[in-house]
Amino acid sequence: MIIVEYEAKALLKARGLPIPDGMTADTPDDARYAAETLGGAVVLKVQIPMGGRMKAGGVRFADTPEAAEAAARDLLGMTLLGWRVERLLVERRLAIAGEYYLGATYDSGQRSALLLASAAGGIDIEAHGGLGQVRFSPNVSIPDYVGREAAAALGLAGKAFAQVSGLAKSLAETFVQWDALLLECNPLLVDDGGAWWIADVHLELDDDALYRQKALLELAPFSAALAARRSAFEMSAAALDERDHRGAAGRLVALDGTIGLIIGGGGASLTAMDALLDAGLSPANYCEIGGNPSVWKVKELTKLILRQPQVEKLVVIMNVVSNTRVDLMARGVIKGILELGRDPRDVIAAFRIPGSWEDEGAKLLDHYGVRHFGRETTIEGVIEEIR
């Protein structure tokens, strides 16, 4: 889950990290008031859970309250990177003497936590390379030297070295305590008075750890609301899982093709999607199911997919996992199609049905005249059969 900039900054400020003065604005009037209150030049930034806001035109500078109001009028209500802009962060503009990058994340190769530091901060940090790396163990207590090594990687000395050492250590500690996957300060600025500021921050929390970060989430209600706002289609799959926890309707992603998909397992879904596109067919959705879903859940999932107007055919692919009872899968799919008043023989282009209780499943499909395949036909083989 992504915590938007202003909420992440408020949380970091509460931990004593250096955050520029700022106020949020939901209306042009708010923006004007914020600019008046902060005094002098300001920067206005859209609050959406996405990186790349500057390049997308979501950041504006204003020298006067009137200019801030006008900029806010442009930004609020626009759609940027797929999100409607509802809130801005208005911040006092800093006099920049130097721009740096400092971030904490996990390194999947070394399997450790990592501070990344670069003296070339800014929007194209990924392109520059040459990041200093300081690995640390994600324990509650982070040794001081981790911060010092990061400051050294930035090429700092003297007073700046001491200041940034503390800041970097605190960042690593925060990263661990909040169960973040990414906590990035980009840029980390030093102003003309030698003061250090976290000018922008990118914070992503581990969805699998949210259960133990409830207090933090309460302090980020705007981000939590944005995270809950998924497409209606994806929401429906999630709602199915909530109503019936047996098996997982799992991840459902709407695409724009004509072939509806129900596939058992993540690896099989990836394989089937490749095969579909290789065969020149267009999937209407991505869908992986897992475990042992109930007949009801499969039925509802089938209806959900078939109700999309562009869907012409349904392909169901189970793999040889054998944990999932495929006869129940077949029953659910057939029931869903019948409830929509359609004929399973027409709707199902292919049903691959290896797994436990496969003979019962095959019998049921035979009864409805549905074309089915066993384990001897590969996932790709099934797709090629329907082309």
Added chain:
Amino acid sequence: MTILAHAETRILVQGITGREAATFTAESIRYGAKIVAGVTPGKGGMRIHDVPVFDTVRGALAAQPADAAIISVPPGVALDATREALANGLRLLVVVTERIPRRDVVQMIEAARQAGAQMVGPNSLGIISPGKTRIGMAGGAADAVRRAYLPGRVGVISRSGGMMTEIASLLTGAGIGQSTCVSIGGDPIIGATFLDLLPLYEADPETDALVIFGEPGGMMEERLAEYVEAQHPRLPIIAFVAGRFADRMQGIRFGHAGAMVNGAAGSPAAKIVRMREAGILVASRLGEIPGMVKKVMR
């Protein structure tokens, strides 16, 4: 021979009283696995499919010595269960629990490394050495495992548990048996990577070839390619990478949590190119795998 576990490996199941764990315990015993004890705090004294349950790993091992642990506990206590297993001398841990917080996973791997133990997973369906043992739940019921897996000389390592059985079944259908199959889990950070396991297969005189199933995300396939280029392992490697389509749909997260694509790094297309450069044989279709294996084993 096998890697990691053998027919006589004595297995402890942490979290044995859970629904899933109880099921795979029964089916694994039916398959021939030596599951000797279970642990669920507060449930000591129970029996699950005739396996005695203890409150602590220490108590379990005092009564029933074991070599390996299957960790099938709720995500929030997986780190603690791992520490308990390591502190009591267990040196092979198969973590089947999924959705463990990343911070805990990294600490689990660090702890295993410090103890000199091998951790497989999290989110692993387990290890199968056909005809000898199963540590975990890959392949489902005992009969289904017997049908899909055949004893033989090909190793399989897969980032997808389901596709491991699919590949084994393909090989079995072509009369090609397997030595040891390992479901390493689809998460971004895991205890046993392709690179961690390759040396074990290299040292196994009864493995003649290796099949690996890769997915988008991470650099595991690229690292394997680097190693192959530098070390020239004796085993021929046949790889399949699923999820090429994701390259055309940037920004959407598909498949396992690890299957997250950021730019060109970690993309299936880049992995395939890199592996081919290194001399790894990459199948463009699953169906090609048995033929390719036969060719290199001749």
